[in-house]
Amino acid sequence: MINMKPIHKGAEADIFLEKAFGRTLAVKARNPKRYRVESLDRSLRKTRTKREAKAMYLASRAGINVPALYAIGRFSMCMEWIEGKLMKDSRQKQSVYVDLGEQLGLLHKAGIAHGDFTTANVLIKEGKPYLIDFGLSEITTSIEEKAIDLILMKRSISKRDFSAMTGSYVKAYPDARKVLDRLSEIEERGRYKTRTLG
Amino acid sequence: MRIIGIESSAHTLGIGIVSSGKVLANKKLMYDVGTTGMIPNKVAEFHIGNISTVIKAAVEGAGIRITDIDGVGYTRGPGLGPCLSVGQLAAKTIAATIGVPIAPVNHGIGHIEIAKAFSHTKDPLVIYVSGGNSQILKRHGRRYRVLGETFDIGIGNMFDSFARKLKLSPAWGSTVEKKAKGGRYMAMPFTVKGMDFSFTGLQTHAAKLAGKASENDVCFSLRETAFAMVCEAAERAILLTNSRELIVCGGVAQSARLQEMLHDVAREHRVRFGFAPNEYNADNGAMIAYVAERMLQNGADTPLNECDIEQRYRLENVVVY
Numbered sequence: 453m454i455n456m457k458p459i460h461k462g463a464e465a466d467i468f469l470e471k472a473f474g475r476t477l478a479v480k481a482r483n484p485k486r487y488r489v490e491s492l493d494r495s496l497r498k499t500r501t502k503r504e505a506k507a508m509y510l511a512s513r514a515g516i517n518v519p520a521l522y523a524i525g526r527f528s529m530c531m532e533w534i535e536g537k538l539m540k541d542s543r544q545k546q547s548v549y550v551d552l553g554e555q556l557g558l559l560h561k562a563g564i565a566h567g568d569f570t571t572a573n574v575l576i577k578e579g580k581p582y583l584i585d586f587g588l589s590e591i592t593t594s595i596e597e598k599a600i601d602l603i604l605m606k607r608s609i610s611k612r613d614f615s616a617m618t619g620s621y622v623k624a625y626p627d628a629r630k631v632l633d634r635l636s637e638i639e640e641r642g643r644y645k646t647r648t649l650g
Numbered sequence: 651m652r653i654i655g656i657e658s659s660a661h662t663l664g665i666g667i668v669s670s671g672k673v674l675a676n677k678k679l680m681y682d683v684g685t686t687g688m689i690p691n692k693v694a695e696f697h698i699g700n701i702s703t704v705i706k707a708a709v710e711g712a713g714i715r716i717t718d719i720d721g722v723g724y725t726r727g728p729g730l731g732p733c734l735s736v737g738q739l740a741a742k743t744i745a746a747t748i749g750v751p752i753a754p755v756n757h758g759i760g761h762i763e764i765a766k767a768f769s770h771t772k773d774p775l776v777i778y779v780s781g782g783n784s785q786i787l788k789r790h791g792r793r794y795r796v797l798g799e800t801f802d803i804g805i806g807n808m809f810d811s812f813a814r815k816l817k818l819s820p821a822w823g824s825t826v827e828k829k830a831k832g833g834r835y836m837a838m839p840f841t842v843k844g845m846d847f848s849f850t851g852l853q854t855h856a857a858k859l860a861g862k863a864s865e866n867d868v869c870f871s872l873r874e875t876a877f878a879m880v881c882e883a884a885e886r887a888i889l890l891t892n893s894r895e896l897i898v899c900g901g902v903a904q905s906a907r908l909q910e911m912l913h914d915v916a917r918e919h920r921v922r923f924g925f926a927p928n929e930y931n932a933d934n935g936a937m938i939a940y941v942a943e944r945m946l947q948n949g950a951d952t953p954l955n956e957c958d959i960e961q962r963y964r965l966e967n968v969v970v971y
Contacts, residue, residue, distance in 0.1 A: 463886035487914035488878045491835045496878075568844040572890065588843060600801075604844050638801075 464500065464587055469533060476535075478519065480504075481528040482587075497527045500587045505529055507564050507589040514562035516555055517582040534584070536577030540608070544576065546616050549609070552581045553617035556601060557624025559583065560631065565590045565597035571608045595627070599634035606635075651720040651946065654708070654744065655939025656701075658737030659729025659757050660781065661688055663697045665708040666936030667719075668943055671767060675711035676929060676936040677704050685819045687810060694732035701740050708935065717748055721951070723942020726754035727963030728782065734959040742957055751951035753942040754958070758783060758900075758965040760937035762794070765899035767940065769924025775893035777884050777912065780900035781806035784880065785965075786845055786887045792969050797887050798845025805876055806902045808849040812872060815857050816865065826869045827905055833870025836863060840875055845887050847879045877908050881915050888919050895922045903931040944971040 458466035468479045482497040484490075505524045508531070512518050520532040539548070552574065559566060566573070567588030575582040590597050602621075606614050622628040652674070657664035664678040681688070681696040709716050724741035727734060738754075745752040762776050776787040776794070784805040786798040803811075809823030818825040836859070839851040856872045888896065896916045902908060903925055916923035930937060945951070948971040 461889065463882055463889060485878075485881075485914075486918070487881050487911040489835050489874050492837075492840075492874055492878060495837060496840060570844055600843055600846075604846075 462585070464496075470530075476533040477522065477530050478533040479528060479530050483527075501525070501527055501529060503589060503591075504586040507586040507591060510562055510591070511559055511564060511583065511586070514558055516558050516562070517580060518586075519582065519584065534575050534577055534582050536575035536582060538572060539574040539576050539581065540571035542576075544613070545579070546613070548576060548579065548581055549613045549616040550620045552605075553620035554624045555581055555583055556605075556617070557621040557628060560598045560601070560627070561625045563591055563593060565592050565594065566601050567597070569601040569604045571605070595630050595634045596638075598631045599638055602631065602635050603638060651943055652712070652714060652718055653721045653723055653939045653943040653946065654705075654719050655755070655760075655935040655937065655942055656705075656722070656724040656737040656741045657757070657760070657933055657935045657938045658697045658701070658733050659725045659727065660733060660933060661693055662933035663700055663704055663736075664933055664935035664938075665701075665704045666934055666939040667708050667712040667714070668936055668939035671940065671943065673936045673940070674713070675708040676934055677708040677711055678932075678934055679704055683810075683821050685814060685817055685821050687814055687821055688730070690730040690732045693730065694736055697733055697736040701736060705740065705744075716744070719744065719748060719750060721745075721750050721942060721946045722752045723755045723938045723945070724752070724957075725757045725760070725938055726958065727960035728757060729959075729961065731959065731961050734961065738957060738959050742954055746954060751946050752954060752957055753945040753951055755938045755941045755945070756963055756965050756968045757933075757938075758785075759794075759968055759970060760941050761899040761931070762787070762897075762965075763941050763944075763970075764930045764934075764937035765897045765903070765924070765926040768926035768930060769895075769897050771895040771897055771922065771924055773893075774895035774897040774924075775884070775887055775891055775921075777880060777896070777898040777903075778900045779805050779880060779898065779902035779908070781810060781902075783900060784847070784849075784902075786883055787965075788887070788891050788893065789970065794966055794968075794970065796966050797891070798847070798883050801843075801846055801848040802850045803853070805849055805880065806900075808853045808876065809872070809902070812853065812856055812860075812869075815860050823902060824904065827873060827907065829865055829869040830873045830907075831866070831870075833864070833866035833868070835874060836867050836871040838871050838875040840879060842879050842882050845883045845890070847883055849876065849879075852876060873905075873907060877905070877911050880908070881911050884912065885915050885919070888915070888921055893921060895924070897923070898925045899931060901932055904928045947971070
């Protein structure tokens with residue numbers, strides 16, 4: 453199965469498609485990286501697979517749009533194939549950002565920080581956002597981790613879209629204000645001042 | 651054009667002479683950090699004491715006289731204020747005395763452009779790793795855009811401060827790297843967020859282990875973890891930008907291990923990989939002269955009375971020629 457050509461090659465995992473039970477499944481495999489020493493490589497692949505599975509399970513239980521998880525291996529997992537387009541690859545309607553803010557609010561309310569929350573990790577299917585790639589996620593109460601989710605997204609979308617997103621984020625997540633305050637604090641730390649484009 | 655470049659932002663006092671993009675001389679002296687690290691005023695004193703000697707060595711090394719110089723470049727920032735001032739003063743003095751144009755240069759742009767020149771790359775994804783900086787950049791129009799960077803301290807600073815913690819001498823990263831030889835891997839915090847990373851968790855963890863676990867093992871694990879974090883962020887940036895070229899530059903780019911790891915990343919994505927000889931990865935005057943020459947060729951000279959320094963000079967604000 454791993455000899456197939458991946459449909460997507462990522463920095464820490466590849467995605468393969470497989471047909472089973474009359475439907476298409478996505479297999480996410482964390483293959484070894486030659487640049488890492490073996491014990492670091494194995495431990496990263498293992499903990500991230502486990503962490504991702506747990507975060508996806510908790511997220512789907514909290515009613516968040518994530519692919520359904522079918523099976524978990526040591527370094528790989530098998531999940532529903534969402535046939536959508538990556539958010540970064542096309543222009544989105546304002547309503548997508550509103551929905552996205554709500555999804556992130558629910559995720560944070562469920563105690564999960566995504567860890568790589570960019571438009572490259574959101575799929576749009578029939579106008580609805582699906583959150584994918586929980587490999588760097590953290591099950592956490594940390595306001596800082598959640599604020600970093602917002603920073604990463606803020607950097608990849610326009611100011612207007614970001615404020616549409618935060619509007620619904622605040623409604624979905626009771627502690628949202630604290631996270632937004634931390635966001636400005638991190639930006640004030642200096643390194644970030646000139647980061648955002650447009 | 652023959653351009654003299656003066657670099658004095660940190661412990662290195664570097665003077666380089668460049669003509670038509672070719673390095674004619676690259677001389678430097680380094681302040682000895684001992685076990686204490688850098689004390690800005692002490693480093694500045696060192697630069698003041700040595701700058702005329704190093705300028706003389708560079709001019710003689712290039713086989714020219716100081717009056718043959720057609721333009722001056724100096725590091726405007728980022729760096730330590732007192733140290734930057736020494737280079738600024740020397741540069742203004744030369745420019746005023748012999749009546750040639752002057753260009754204030756961003757230190758990071760210096761590292762990037764000289765690495766591009768030596769690696770013969772045109773539009774690479776840039777991994778800039780030094781004491782105070784750890785950034786992933788890509789040119790976007792006339793400026794560099796920061797795709798990812800450290801949330802807290804530079805990777806070099808992390809190694810340097812760990813070296814001080816272990817009381818190694820000289821107290822900087824390359825000494826930690828030497829101690830890493832033959833070490834075994836111990837688990838360490840691994841913090842990558844997309845294309846950004848954080849080193850303080852790793853630093854604290856390693857500091858706690860100092861004196862308890864084997865020095866070799868801790869140094870080895872610290873190095874492997876920190877570099878793997880940079881590699882993962884780099885890999886993500888290659889995929890995001892579809893870059894076909896990758897370079898690494900800055901002081902930490904001297905590490906043979908980091909070069910090897912990034913080479914593996916590049917191979918996996920069939921990306922061309924390059925870097926400058928170590929003399930130019932470390933701070934140096936030639937890179938400042940190299941950038942200054944391009945600036946002056948494009949009419950980007952600065953009036954003498956506007957030649958200032960900027961300790962926190964961000965490189966994404968700089969127009970690149």
